Amino acid sequence: MKASKRIGFLRGTLAAAVLGLALVAGGCDDGPTCDGLAVSCFLCSEYECYGQSGCYWSSVLDDCSGVVKNCDEITDKIECVDQLGCDWTE
Numbered sequence: 001m002k003a004s005k006r007i008g009f010l011r012g013t014l015a016a017a018v019l020g021l022a023l024v025a026g027g028c029d030d031g032p033t034c035d036g037l038a039v040s041c042f043l044c045s046e047y048e049c050y051g052q053s054g055c056y057w058s059s060v061l062d063d064c065s066g067v068v069k070n071c072d073e074i075t076d077k078i079e080c081v082d083q084l085g086c087d088w089t090e
Helices: 003-024 046-051 077-082
Strands: 033-036 055-058 063-066 086-089
Touching: 033 077, 046 055, 046 063, 077 086
Parallel strands: none
Antiparallel strands: 033 086, 055 063
């Protein structure tokens, strides 16, 4: 194989490898996401509890209970920014 053909082949192989890695690693921008670590229901005040998805306030126990919704489960921007501990990334 001539040197010029070998270089062209290597460039094509390298480009395919880089593209393959980008696709496996998540590629380019996947779009907006909700990231972070949502604050546990048990750590929320009464006011915070009402806004935390998955949590509910028990007036009998005077405590916030439930299973908080994880940030990565949220697909809505408003719900994400309202969830304590979560951040919306464009």
